[in-house]
Amino acid sequence: xxxKENFKKINNQLWEIPQSFRSDMRVPARxxxxxxxxxxxxxxxxxxxxxxxxxxPGILKYGLAMPDIHxxxxxxxxxxAAMDAKHGVISPGGVGYxxxxxxxxxxxxFSHSELSEQLVDLANQIARDVPSGVGRGGRIVLDxxxxxxxLEGGARRLVAQGYGVKDDLxxxxxxxxxxxxxxxxxxQHAKDRGRDQLGTLGSGNHFLEIQRVEKIFLPEVxxxxxxxENQITVMIHTGSRGLGHQVCTDFVKIMxxxxxxxxxxxxxxxxxxxxxxSPEGQRYFKAMAAAANxxxxxxxxxxxxxxxxxxxxxxxxxxxxxxLDLVYDVAHNIAKFEExxxxxxxxxxxxxxxxxxxxxxxxxIEVPEVYRAVGQPVLIPGSMxxxxxVLVGTEKAMAESFGSTCHGAGRRMSRAEARRQIGGQQLKKxxxxxxxxxxxxxxxxxxxxxxxxxxxxxxxxxxxDRAGLAKKVARLVPLAVIKGx
Amino acid sequence: xxxxxxxxxxxxLKIRSFGKTKEELFSNMLGAMFHGxxxxxxxxxxxxxxxxxxxxxxVREIKIKSADEQSLLVDFLNEALTLSDINNEAYxxxxxxxxxGMELAAEIFSQPIEKMGLEIKAVTYHGVExxxxxxxxxxxxxxxx
Numbered sequence: 001x002x003x004k005e006n007f008k009k010i011n012n013q014l015w016e017i018p019q020s021f022r023s024d025m026r027v028p029a030r031x032x033x034x035x036x037x038x039x040x041x042x043x044x045x046x047x048x049x050x051x052x053x054x055x056x057p058g059i060l061k062y063g064l065a066m067p068d069i070h071x072x073x074x075x076x077x078x079x080x081a082a083m084d085a086k087h088g089v090i091s092p093g094g095v096g097y098x099x100x101x102x103x104x105x106x107x108x109x110f111s112h113s114e115l116s117e118q119l120v121d122l123a124n125q126i127a128r129d130v131p132s133g134v135g136r137g138g139r140i141v142l143d144x145x146x147x148x149x150x151l152e153g154g155a156r157r158l159v160a161q162g163y164g165v166k167d168d169l170x171x172x173x174x175x176x177x178x179x180x181x182x183x184x185x186x187x188q189h190a191k192d193r194g195r196d197q198l199g200t201l202g203s204g205n206h207f208l209e210i211q212r213v214e215k216i217f218l219p220e221v222x223x224x225x226x227x228x229e230n231q232i233t234v235m236i237h238t239g240s241r242g243l244g245h246q247v248c249t250d251f252v253k254i255m256x257x258x259x260x261x262x263x264x265x266x267x268x269x270x271x272x273x274x275x276x277x278s279p280e281g282q283r284y285f286k287a288m289a290a291a292a293n294x295x296x297x298x299x300x301x302x303x304x305x306x307x308x309x310x311x312x313x314x315x316x317x318x319x320x321x322x323x324l325d326l327v328y329d330v331a332h333n334i335a336k337f338e339e340x341x342x343x344x345x346x347x348x349x350x351x352x353x354x355x356x357x358x359x360x361x362x363x364x365i366e367v368p369e370v371y372r373a374v375g376q377p378v379l380i381p382g383s384m385x386x387x388x389x390v391l392v393g394t395e396k397a398m399a400e401s402f403g404s405t406c407h408g409a410g411r412r413m414s415r416a417e418a419r420r421q422i423g424g425q426q427l428k429k430x431x432x433x434x435x436x437x438x439x440x441x442x443x444x445x446x447x448x449x450x451x452x453x454x455x456x457x458x459x460x461x462x463x464x465d466r467a468g469l470a471k472k473v474a475r476l477v478p479l480a481v482i483k484g485x
Numbered sequence: 486x487x488x489x490x491x492x493x494x495x496x497x498l499k500i501r502s503f504g505k506t507k508e509e510l511f512s513n514m515l516g517a518m519f520h521g522x523x524x525x526x527x528x529x530x531x532x533x534x535x536x537x538x539x540x541x542x543x544v545r546e547i548k549i550k551s552a553d554e555q556s557l558l559v560d561f562l563n564e565a566l567t568l569s570d571i572n573n574e575a576y577x578x579x580x581x582x583x584x585x586g587m588e589l590a591a592e593i594f595s596q597p598i599e600k601m602g603l604e605i606k607a608v609t610y611h612g613v614e615x616x617x618x619x620x621x622x623x624x625x626x627x628x629x630x
Contacts, residue, residue, distance in 0.1 A: 044495055071496060073611045073629060097606040097629050135525075135573050135600035192571045203604045204630060242570045245606040245629075249563050256610070257552060269610040411496045415603075415630075442602055444523070485523075485602050 002047045004038065007031075013467040016062070017051060024055045024267065031065045032401075032467050037459065040412065041069055046076035052267045053081050057275070058088020060349060061342050064401055066356050067463040068410030068455060072096070074270035077355035077411075080404045083276065085337055085348040089264070090281045091273035092255070092288070094352030096333035097248040099288055100295035101206075101239030103379040104172075104329035105390065106303065108310075110317075111230045112212045112479070118313055119210065120437055123480035125309040126208060127439040130302055132484030133203050137196030140301070147191050150198065151183035154293030155300040155329075163304040170368045172329040173358060176296040178336070181289035186243070187250050190287075194243025194294055199301035203441065203484030205449055206238040207381075208306070210437075210480040211388065217472040221374045221392050225327055227474050234324060235388055235476070236302055237381050239333065240295035247291045251284045276350055285335070285350075292334055299329060327390070328368075328377035332357045332407035340402050351402055359393035359405040359470040367393070378470045382457035383409040384449045384483075385431050388476045389461045396468035405470040406461070409454035418453040419444065437480035445485035486620055489517035498522075498605065498628040505621040508581045511558060514624055515593070516577045518562055521628065523602025524575035543595040545576070554586045555613040558624060561589055562608040573598055605630055 007015040010030070015038060017029040029050045033041060041047060046069045053075055054063040060082045069078035074093020083089055108115075115122070131138050142150060149157050155176025159169055169175045183191075201208060213231045216222045227233075240247075255272040258280055259265075264273065274281035307324050314323070331353070338351045360367050360376040367376045376393040386409070397403050413421075424443020427450055431438050440446045465472050489502040500517045504510030527541075547564045551557040565576050574595040583590040606629040614625045 073609050073627075077496075133600050134522075134570075134604045135598050137573075189567045189571070193567060195571075203601075242567075246567060249567075249607045252610070253556075253560065256556075414493050414495050416491075416493050441600070444602060485600070485604070 002042050013463050017047070022051055025051060027054050027059050027062045029054050029063045029065070031069065032463055032469065033067045033069070034459065034463055037067055037463070044071040046071045049074070049076040049268070050079060052271060053079060055267060056081065056083065056089055056091065056271065056273060057264060058084040060084055060347065064404065066404070066406035067460045068355065068406045068408055070410045070412065072354065074268055074272070075352065075354045078406060079352070079354045080356045080402060081352045082340060082349040082402050083352065085276060085350050088276055088350060089273035090276050090284055090335055090350055091271055091352065092248045092251045092284060093270045093272065094354050095248065095288060095335050096354045097245045098239040098333055099244035099247060100292035100331045101333045102295060102299065102329060102331040103235060103237045103381050104299050104303065105327040105379050106234040106306070106324040107226050107327055108232045108323050110232045112232060115232050119480055121313045122210060122310065123437045123439050123482060125313050126306055127482045129305045129309045130201055130208060130482070131199065132201035132482070133441045134485065138199040140198050141196045142198060147195065148183040150297045151186055151290035151293055152181050153177055155296040158297050158300040164300050168300065168303070168326045171326040172296060173331055176300065176329070178289040178292045180286055181293050182286035183290055185283045185287040186247060186290045190243045190246035190250065193246050194241060197241040197243065198298055199305060200241060200298070201238050201302065201484055202241055203445060206484065207384065208482040209235045209388070209478045211235055211476040211478055213474050214387070214477045215475040217474065218392065221473045224371060224374055225377050225390065225473060226325060227327070227390065233476055234306055235379070235381060236299055236306070238298060238302065240291045241298065243294050244291040247287045251287065255280055255284070288335060292331065296329065328379060330357050330379050338402070340398070349402070353404055355407045356404045357407045358403055359391070359397040360403045361393045361395040361398045378405055380406060380457070380461060381408050383451040383454035384481055385434065385436060385478060386451045386457050389457070389472060390474040390476065391461070391465070391470035392473050393470055394468055397470060401469050405464045409457040409460055411453060412455050413453040415448040415453070418450050419447050421452060422447055422450055436478050439480070439482045441483070441485040445483070449483070488513040491521055494627065498603070498630050499625065500628070501623060501625045503621060503623050507622060508584055510615070510622040510624050511561060511581070511584065512579045514558065514562065514626060515565055515579055518566070518605065518628065519575040519577060521603065522605050525599040525602065526575060527597045527599050541595060541597050544592045545595060546592055548590045550588050552587065554615055556610065557587060557589055558615060559608050559610050559613055559626065561591070562626065565593055566605060566608060603630055
């Protein structure tokens with residue numbers, strides 16, 4: 001059990017558990033949180049999991065947790081860890097089962113008042129056209145050759161086939177395709193699971209939202225991102241579906257079996273890992289990259305479906321153009337090779353972000369040229385019915401958090417408790433009373449995603465803003481929510 | 486003896502199953518997984534059934550070896566979950582041909598589903614436990630959702 005006395009307060013948003021706290025820690029652990037949030041973080045095992053992360057071979061500087069931290073498997077959700085690229089380990093638990101679960105934001109040229117009458121029709125059309133839930137496949141079934149092309153080409157492959165435009169690729173991390181992917185390292189089980197899942201939303205906390213830009217905080221940055229007040233936007237939150245889940249399952253098992261050979265003793269089995277220079281470590285990276293590419297392709301396909309739905313409903317208002325431009329696409333469950341300054345030296349690391357978002361600051365080559373002067377767009381979805389945010393990455397994030405920030409609100413209540421506290425029909429009425437159109441697969445699924453089950457997104461974002469890891473650019477509010485179960 | 490109970494967990498699905506024998510324990514956890522996932526079974530032929538070319542009563546084989554009995558249970562459930570996602574099926578019945586501490590061979594019997602109400606991403610090793618209790622056995626498993 002943790003108490004506040006275990007922590008050294010660095011500042012009002014940052015707390016450190018020193019390396020001396022436990023004998024197997026290789027580096028300290030740091031948590032970004034307000035003092036009030038810290039009390040709640042003690043309620044689950046997330047801090048113990050963060051301390052466990054600091055025991056991993058090759059971890060550098062510190063293990064980090066963002067203010068949306070909560071208990072996960074191996075790593076806590078909201079965890080960030082940099083492993084020495086030569087001597088460190090790679091861990092599927094440091095990425096998560098939903099490899100490259102992520103978010104993208106599209107902007108339209110319409111303001112709220114121009115589209116308010118078409119909102120219901122738009123929501124209905126999108127709900128019809130974008131498959132969601134579990135057990136319903138997408139419109140496309142990939143054969144073996146096509147599967148390889150998607151796993152190794154990612155969103156690039158989809159754009160080449162006409163599902164989007166070249167401009168879209170520039171507005172994604174890795175241009176929508178992580179190098180090093182190898183379809184041969186993805187098991188047949190994983191490919192079979194993903195075969196009919198391209199262009200599907202999934203369920204749980206995955207969603208599609210039509211939103212309105214409610215407030216602009218940094219007008220100059222917002223202008224560069226293409227955002228203005230009252231603008232209609234669309235946000236998509238989904239990942240690699242069953243294919244990614246299977247890749248993680250496969251490699252946790254493979255690595256767990258080999259740990260004794262490497263002399264690695266872990267406080268938690270779900271931290272199963274392999275040395276980066278081992279065959280298993282390299283195989284996992286290649287498979288993870290392939291699954292990440294599947295997720296980018298998935299979000300690209302869904303974007304195409306949404307654009308076509310938009311055209312169907314708004315054909316009388318649009319002159320032949322789909323009218324939805326991509327602002328950016330971020331991954332929040334991924335491991336990537338990046339270069340960061342550690343102890344004054346440029347160091348190549350394998351950066352694990354599990355429920356954490358990249359937030360690169362101005363000047364970084366990885367940031368699209370059109371945004372490079374100000375920094376990378378950071379997209380943080382709120383829980384259902386609450387606000388989402390667009391932020392911008394900072395130099396401070398580069399210095400302090402390996403260019404990382406939070407990813408969302410963070411769950412704080414069980415699904416069963418959420419169902420006890422509110423009924424689905426009542427929740428739908430409350431959301432509709434706020435002017436939000438709801439299209440969902442079931443009332444049970446709706447209840448389980450009620451905002452009362454999550455931390456307050458405004459508080460989470462306030463912490464990262466005050467900590468300087470990312471600065472608020474715009475606040476978006478939902479007008480329509482489309483989700484699976 | 487009840488077959489299973491769904492326990493409260495802040496973020497995920499936690500199930501405890503019971504059984505007089507290990508076969509019963511594993512079988513009850515299998516069924517519990519699909520109950521926990523809120524599998525909606527297609528019980529009668531429907532347009533969806535025909536359109537998707539679904540069939541019920543298929544036998545799927547599972548053969549696995551694991552490091553220990555706890556891993557065996559997790560790996561068995563993961564295999565069933567994978568088959569479920571590939572084939573749009575749920576499995577509530579199993580016949581074990583072999584179930585030792587580290588090896589399992591079984592046939593599971595399919596029921597086609599309309600959908601799952603809850604998406605289980607994977608069965609985890611996190612806190613997996615099998616223990617002897619009065620009257621038989623008890624197992625606890627955590628599922629990532």
